[in-house]
Amino acid sequence: xxxxxxxxxxxLNYLCDIPDCHSNCPTSRLVALxxxxxxxxxGKCNHPYRSHSHSxxxxxxxxxxRPSADEGRKQAATNDKxxxxxxxxxxxxxxxDLNRIIxxxxxxxxRFLAEYDGTSLSGSFSVHMxxxxxxxxQRYTDMEKKGxxxxxxxxxxxxxxxxxxxxxxLRDAEKAQET
Ligand SMILES: [Zn+2]
Ligand SMILES: [Zn+2]
Numbered sequence: 001x002x003x004x005x006x007x008x009x010x011x012l013n014y015l016c017d018i019p020d021c022h023s024n025c026p027t028s029r030l031v032a033l034x035x036x037x038x039x040x041x042x043g044k045c046n047h048p049y050r051s052h053s054h055s056x057x058x059x060x061x062x063x064x065x066r067p068s069a070d071e072g073r074k075q076a077a078t079n080d081k082x083x084x085x086x087x088x089x090x091x092x093x094x095x096x097d098l099n100r101i102i103x104x105x106x107x108x109x110x111r112f113l114a115e116y117d118g119t120s121l122s123g124s125f126s127v128h129m130x131x132x133x134x135x136x137x138q139r140y141t142d143m144e145k146k147g148x149x150x151x152x153x154x155x156x157x158x159x160x161x162x163x164x165x166x167x168x169x170l171r172d173a174e175k176a177q178e179t
Pocket of ligand 2: 016017018021022023045046047
């Protein structure tokens with residue numbers, strides 16, 4: 001048999017006071033008053049209105065407030081699944097960003113991406129991102145040497161900064177997965 005307790009609530013509630021009833025029977029004061037005067041029974045729990053009282057409490061099963069060990073495990077499994085999904089979503093976003101960066105005419109990165117199967121977003125994705133980041137850095141150095149325009153250099157620098165921020169996020173996400 002569940003253990004019941006009263007929990008504070010914002011709304012005014014109409015509680016049944018019959019032992020072992022523990023019914024919450026929200027009713028307006030007017031209906032409750034008429035019900036009391038006419039000695040009617042509550043439509044919800046079928047006990048007399050007279051055995052009810054208005055209060056700012058609700059009956060809740062006390063066991064509901066503390067999750068059982070089994071529920072705790074279930075919750076942990078759900079959290080794990082959510083974390084895994086979040087990691088995949090982060091990887092996908094990083095991958096999309098990568099695609100966009102590469103779309104800005106970076107042949108070497110495009111080649112790298114052709115080698116990398118974008119659908120297998122498992123394992124350490126940050127390793128792939130690091131490789132891409134290094135290629136981008138190399139590209140930047142080459143561009144500097146060849147005298148690229150300030151605008152081109154700025155674009156590449158922005159891309160590098162974005163990649164680095166993504167890498168930090170990915171490493172953190174992957175670390176969280178391992179622990
Ligand atoms: Zn009732
Ligand atoms: Zn009742």
